[in-house]
């Protein structure tokens with residue numbers, strides 16, 4: 001069988017399903033129905049998750065970690081300043097930015113403001129990560 005290695009992962013998945021179906025065909029027809037129902041369910045949930053993760057969901061939570069440890073986990077609407085010791089992160093008016101960092105490159109400071117779910121500011125030298133997570137809150141981020 002010729003497998004396409006490049007291109008859509010869904011396409012590869014289909015080839016795999018076809019292969020599985022061929023095996024099942026030799027077993028029992030009722031098994032095919034069961035298998036296809038299961039596979040179909042998998043595809044639907046896969047497609048659903050890949051679509052929903054690609055969309056810009058409303059920003060809701062700000063998670064700040066240092067060395068992988070969570071220092072702050074709060075709503076994006078909680079106006080506050082978080083000091084990690086090396087970095088100062090400001091959460092204000094639904095936006096997050098790195099106000100100060102003691103790193104040499106200052107990439108994190110120059111990153112500017114972020115306000116959408118899925119966006120993040122990373123300070124590599126200090127291993128500080130600021131992430132915005134999505135949620136079910138009001139769609140104030142979409143209108144931007």
Ligand SMILES: [Zn+2]
Nearest residue numbers: 101103108123
């Ligand atoms: Zn930095």
